[in-house]
Amino acid sequence: MLTPQQRTLCQPGLKRLAHPVLPLARLAGMLFLTGPFADLESLLAELTEPVETAGIRYEQPGLELLPYLEAMRPFERLKHPRPPSRVIFAGDLQPVDPFTAIDSWVAQNVLTRELEEINSLLCGPCGCTLCCTGPDRGQQQEFFEIPLSAREAALFDLPRVDNDMSRATSAAADLPLIITDIPFYQRPAALYHWRQGWSMILPRLSICPNLDGASGGCRIYPSRPEVCRRPQIFPYMLERTPDHDREFDGRMLTAFLIRNKMLAIWDCPYVKQFQTEIGVYAQMCGMEPVFKENKA
Ligand code: SF4
Ligand code: SF4
Structure with missing residues (x-):
């Protein structure tokens, strides 16, 4: 269990868990598709008043969504069709309608970005080096x-x-x-x-040679590898399945299955400590939380 002081230091991460951006991104997607907006930038510029969705109030929706603009970009494909770059199936390999496919793609993008930041906010206070040893x-x-x-x-x-x-x-x-x-x-x-x-x-x-034994921090933190940035809570909205890649117009389309789950690795001290908060976050994003052990 984390100490009271560690739990206090985790508050910024917990605040983010209690305020997921995905419900807002989905609402913005619907507004974009049904409104007169040429692109997402035009929509975000209009979102200056507070909005409430899924029981969450967003004070400055346009500004809150700005860092997720590229993550939401697939919504534009529904309004301005482009050649496909991937193929997305239901979990049972059945085809899904274009909106469901794009929604799951955006959800994976938005959650990946948000959870990387939440992970960093929660990992630091734990004083843990499990991922680096x-x-x-x-x-x-x-x-x-x-x-x-x-x-x-x-x-x-x-x-x-x-x-x-x-x-x-x-x-x-x-x-x-x-x-x-x-x-x-x-x-x-x-x-x-x-x-x-x-x-x-x-x-x-x-131990990893980049782990600073004295501070317990990473000496190359800003340039640490991709795998070290992966959160211990991570979106499993889409699963990459290379076996189902398809050829289309002389190109290979990468295949994904919709899983609609959020995985949290039980070995991590903040996952154990904040199981309830993580479960609520997953549910607010419309996903099933799954807790699993990694380093048994
Ligand atoms: S590079 Fe940094 S974050 Fe990655 S394992 Fe080594 S010390 Fe840990
Ligand atoms: S297990 Fe969790 S707290 Fe420990 S280093 Fe990895 S992400 Fe950080």
Whole structure:
């Protein structure tokens, strides 16, 4: 459990959880589709008076939505059709109507952006380094893997393993990569180039080289990798399903299934502490909250 002082420091994050922007984004989407607006900018410029929707009052709706303009951009496709860039199915693989498809796309975008900020507000006060360390003695896993792009891999001062054998397998393969007679995960932390690309492997009791042991903070916080920005509460409105990608007009359209869930990782101290608030946030966004353990 968090201390009273930590809970106080989490108040800015809790205020955001109690005031999700998605209901407002959906209302704005309806106004845009039914009103005389050429683009979303024109609509937001008109939203200067307070509005209430889903029991939430938004004092300055246009300004509140401004940071989410690009996230909401798919709404414009319903008014000004463009060649498709993705294909969205219901969870049972049945086709869905265009509004449902676009609404789920916007919801995924808006929530991804909002939850990244809420995660940062809640993570800082916890003084926790779980996401930046390898498994401890009591955990089942032998190692944790942090996937990285080639550019992100350059941010880590670690030995590299990049050869034909590493590129032919993956960290999750049944037969582990053996280096000088021992499995890779029994060696010190390192960067590996696998079949799918780069990742950092944090073996048991190891720590990320960018973790500042004294402060418990990340030394490269502003430029930390994409995966380190992912919240422990994250939207699972759409699931990417490459097996259902479709060819259209000589191009491949990326496929997604609508899941309409919000996942929260139970290992995280603020998820445990604020389960009720997270559940209410998910419901206000019209989604089912799901709590699951990650690092068992
Ligand atoms: S790069 Fe920063 S945020 Fe990511 S694992 Fe390392 S210390 Fe943690
Ligand atoms: S588990 Fe939660 S509190 Fe701990 S470092 Fe990760 S996001 Fe932050």
